[in-house]
Structures are given as C-alpha cells and as structure tokens.
Amino acid sequence: MSKAAANDICRILNTFNVPNMPKDFRGVMSHVKKSNPTLLHGNQSFICPSCFGKNANASKCNTNGCQSASSYVRSPTSVFTFPILPQIISILERENLAPLTYESDQCQDVINSQRHHEIVMKEKQIHSGSNIVTLTLNSDGVLIKRLSRSLWITCACINELPRCKRFEINNMLICSISTGDGKPKKQEYSTILIDIVNELKILENIGFDIVLLSDKKDNARKYTHFHAFTICAACDKPAQSLLMNIKDPTGYFSCGWCCIKG
Template sequence: QIQSILASENNFTLHSSPSSCYNSCITDIQHANWYQSIALNENTSNFITLLLNVDGISISDSSDNSLWIFTFIINEINRTRRYKLQNCIFGGIWPGPQKPNREQTYAMLKLMTDELQLLENENAFTIKALGNQMVKLKVFLIGSTCDKPAQAIVQNVAEPIGEFGCGRCEIPGITVPSRDGGKHYIRVFPLSSKSRNEPECRSNKNYDRIMALKNATDQQRKGYLGPCALRALNEKLSQYRYPSTTSRTPRPIVKFHRFKANEFRLILLFAAPVLKHYLKPAVFKNYLLLVFALHLAESRSLQYEDIVHIRFLLGKISYLFMN
C-alpha cells in the first residue's frame, strides 16, 4: 500500500535531515521534537513516518453492527492530501456486533506490529514526486489518534471510567459527580498538591517493566491488563514439537477463533507439558481427565471396559466442573 501511494502521489516531501525539520514555528509534524529526534538518529538514512487512527463506526442507525477500522496516513504527504481516501493505508478492519475484545485486538495489532518492525529496515520505494526515483526508505510509526474506548484497547489499559484509565499518566484517579448535585459520575485524574514529583507518564519502558512483574497488584500494574499469559503460552506452543504423524501444525493460539477441529485436537491431546505451567492445578487436573478420556476414545478398537472408563472420566469431569 505504501508503494502504491508513493508511486502515484505528487504532493510528497522528504524531511530526513534535522535541518529541514527545524523551524521556530511549528506548522506540521516534522517540526515536533519527536520527529526531529528520529531525524538525528537516522541522519544517514531517508525515512517517512506514519500516524495510526483506530475508530469504530456504526453501519446504520437500525443495526447494532459496526466496523472498527485501523488506518495509517503518511505524514510527509501535504496536509491537504494526506487524508484523502486514496492515500490512506488500511491496516485492518473488524466487523461485528460490538467492538473487538482485547484478545481479538491483540491478534490484529500483532500482525501490524510485525510488519511495522520490518518496515523500520530500509526498503526500496519508487517515488513519483522525486521523478520516479527508486529511494531506500525506513518507515516509522510515531503516533496514534484514538478516542477513549479505542485508546483503551490499543494500549491494553483499563477503560477510561476505571481506575488508572488515563492513557497518558499512571494516576489512579478519583470518581466525582459530573456537575454539582448530579447523579452522573465521571473519573478524573487530578495532580496531587501534596506530591513534589511530577506524575509518571506512560511509556514503552514502563510498560515492559510492568509486564515483567509476577503477581503484580492493581497499584503496581498502573491499569495495564497484564501480564498476558496468552502471549507466553503462544511462544511456548510455537516451539513445541508434535508427533511426526501430524499433518498440520496448529497455528498460533491467538488465532484460535480460526482453528480447524484438528488444530484443537492436537493442542488438547499433546500440549499438556506446556499447559501445565499456565493452568491452575485444579483446572489442569480436570484437563488431564479429558485428555485420558479422549485418548481412550481414539483407540482403533474399543473394549466394553474402555467405554466404562471413558464414561467414568467424563462423569468425573462434570462433577469437578460443577463443584
């Protein structure tokens, strides 16, 4: 998509050198400090930058269905042109009766993140505005614009009305009436007059540190909904070796909603050594009963006593599940 846009758009300017970014008056994104810091770090390379937008839109007034759209724009295109439909990059679209949950959002963002990391390496692009020259460019995502619900799912933080719901700071916040005497309450994040230190802002460094905490309290997590065992489990399962008779290795578990029956079967029957480290002991014991029952049921031939054992195991599962 980037190549297609650069090959057809005339209103494009490279701002790769720090001197071209400097301006005492900020008129566009290349004059911002963050953009200039990239220009300093990449002083021997050409680069362009992207801005991400995530938003949901209702399909019609008579329907609950909506579309959640992930789009990128290229900041080096003239402002009058960069938001034109033909210059928008579509990272993903989620159709459904409600906004995507966090697992679904993670699956979509993971694909986009992987590709963005590849784009940070130099790739050759044909640029029409430079006389159809072939230029090596690095591509960096430098920001996003989201409303509060979208910001919460993209940043993996609490909802804006919840504790630590601010997307910029790590203040827990307090609940107050939206107006005097009103019954409607909102959460605000005021600075403490007693604190001598400025509030901690959210950052990638803080996020990585918090995700590394084991059994973190709510205060320690600062509203981040992690650590996510699903990511660690996904990595372990990707390294797991299934029997040589396996015709199709299961896809990443974050894509379980697309699994075929055989992929569910393989993880169910053979992933116990991995799942043992992620399931609670009582749940893991219940899971093993199901595995034993299914192994018996998959035998090439069944004896009557095998059926008795299978019924016993499945009955035990039902009993433990209800209790």
C-alpha cells in the same frame, strides 16, 4: 473480503446515508472494477471468542481443547488485514513529499515536531543516505444497534505528504477492518494488531525500495530505499484503551500518560 462482510459494511454505511454508496457487494465490485484496475486484497480471519486465537474457519476454532473447538460459543469477530507496504509504495510513487523543516520553538505539523526531528537525526547517523517517512495511526469504530453490527477500522496516514493531500481517501493506508456483533474486546484487538505490528517493525527496521523518477532530464527510474516509522496515533479514549491495552476510560488508572487513580 467475503460477500457477506461486504454486504454488512454496505448496510452500515447506507444507514448513515453516505452518498454514492453501493447497496451490496455486487455494486461495490462494479464500481471498483471501473475505477481501479488493480485490487487490494486483504487476508480474512476470524477471532475465536473463547481463546482469542486467529482462525481461517468461520464456524469453529482450530485450536485443540478450545471451548469453541466444535462450534463458536458466539459469533466471532471477522477481520480483514491488508498489507501496508504495497499501499505505501503506491502512494510514494505518485505523490510528492513535503519539505522537512524544524525550529525548536515552533511546531505547526507532525513533520516539524521535536520527535520527528529526533527520529530523522538518529536514523541519519546510522544510515546517512536513508530516506524516512513517518506514520500516524488511527483506530475507531461504530456500533449500529439497529443492525447489531460493529465496524472497526485501523488506518494510517503518511505525515510527509502535504496536508492538502495527506488525508485524501486514496492516500490513506488501510491496516485492518473488523466486523462483529459488538466492539472488539481487548484480547481480540490484541490478536488483530499482531500482523499489523509485525509489518510496521519490518518497515522500520529493514525498510523497502520504491521506484522513483530520476531528477535528470532522461526521466530514468531509480530505486530509492525508505524506512517508515510509526510515531504517533490519533484516537479517542475508548480506541486508545484498545490500542494501548489499558483500562477503559471509565475505570481507575485509565490514563495513558500518568498513574493517577482518577
């Protein structure tokens, strides 16, 4: 993440009077280095406002023939995409998972819902010894008019964690953070989602290995294979229209479930 982007995020959060929030990039780095020996590095890119392609250049588009090939026609949306797999591994290696229960006439949580049960049973038929975790996505943002900056975050949580641990800040998966002059356009957000969706497909179809402590008294460590399935998302209507690429909530046929004109 660039220093300018970190400074923008700090300014936005300080506007909301977030307690113990550093004032700038230097303060963030000082705090992070004290509490985290290992840093999570994201990949920075810029979304062209003309062709909506992803670029590494902050001043112009790299696509030949694009209207913004010499200079962006307006300030591009800056995006930081974070690898999901290292975050999942870090969480699963230090947190215990909640036991799975399912009753057809009750649903108290995502992990005892019918959809969760269907996914687990289907996967068990294909790979009898596989371990499964599921994810809930969330995407939301805020526009600070006084600063003329928008902050949009896409994150996820692991449903199999106990509720008391699931939404702790250290157990949240940060997928992407974008900043810009305004809310991302649908074409821009679709570009942002490409890397996230591709990694989620790998986590679902191929899976990953993590090192867990053995149940035996020797405390030996063993590799355990997991698959991660994204089964739901929690969004308000504007975020849903971006995530699903459907009409804005004020437009006709804007419902994500039905085809009623509205």
